[in-house]
Amino acid sequence: MAAKAQIEIELLRVELTIQIKKSGKKNINTARARYNLGRALWLSNKPQETALAVKEFDAVIPFMTQRESNHPILSETIKIRDMALKAISNFETPGTLSAWPYWKPPTARWEDKLDMTQLFRELLAMTDREKELTITTNTMLQGLHRHGLHDFYSPLLQLINQTTFTEKACNEIEKMKMKIYKSQATSLTPIIKHQSSPSSAGDYTK
Numbered sequence: 001m002a003a004k005a006q007i008e009i010e011l012l013r014v015e016l017t018i019q020i021k022k023s024g025k026k027n028i029n030t031a032r033a034r035y036n037l038g039r040a041l042w043l044s045n046k047p048q049e050t051a052l053a054v055k056e057f058d059a060v061i062p063f064m065t066q067r068e069s070n071h072p073i074l075s076e077t078i079k080i081r082d083m084a085l086k087a088i089s090n091f092e093t094p095g096t097l098s099a100w101p102y103w104k105p106p107t108a109r110w111e112d113k114l115d116m117t118q119l120f121r122e123l124l125a126m127t128d129r130e131k132e133l134t135i136t137t138n139t140m141l142q143g144l145h146r147h148g149l150h151d152f153y154s155p156l157l158q159l160i161n162q163t164t165f166t167e168k169a170c171n172e173i174e175k176m177k178m179k180i181y182k183s184q185a186t187s188l189t190p191i192i193k194h195q196s197s198p199s200s201a202g203d204y205t206k
Contacts, residue, residue, distance in 0.1 A: 009037070009041060015036070016033040019033040031073065034060045038056030038057045041053035046147065050084050050088060051088065054088070057078075107173075109170060116170055117166055120166065120169075123135050123143045134159040134160060136159060137157065144169060149169070149172045152168075
């Protein structure tokens with residue numbers, strides 16, 4: 001499902017490029033193409049994609065406000081843009097011990113394993129390596145960066161299987177949770193003084 005969503009996003013990017021060349025940036029058809037791309041990015045439920053979605057929506061809104069103020073795309077774009085901005089702001093919420101605090105509450109290790117197993121399968125499909133059952137270190141790097149794990153830099157092996165990928169990725173997720181927790185702990189206010197520790201946010205032994 002996620003691989004199909006990624007393909008849809010790429011097709012919508014191509015459509016937008018075609019519309020810009022054909023009609024220019026200030027055109028209702030271009031605005032519609034931007035809206036469609038932004039919506040697909042938003043529905044992916046990923047930090048990087050949602051930030052890109054906001055950029056597309058912010059390009060649509062001024063044009064539509066000036067030229068097509070009664071068009072339903074304008075109200076829908078504003079609505080989704082505001083939802084995306086709210087989701088992004090959740091990153092600042094104290095106590096959000098998740099590698100993807102935009103979207104998720106605190107997660108247990110077993111939940112992270114499920115997520116990373118799914119990501120590994122997506123990366124296999126995207127690189128057409130289902131028969132090999134391994135991905136390259138560069139693919140792993142790009143996949144984790146796309147999912148918000150920007151501090152992951154040095155996979156040791158040339159080819160990565162699912163077991164290795166999941167273990168390394170989950171270790172990175174736990175490190176990111178701790179990093180977020182520690183950064184929040186330095187600025188705790190009395191109102192959240194008794195915030196639970198990372199170990200109580202999820203069962204990491206599963």
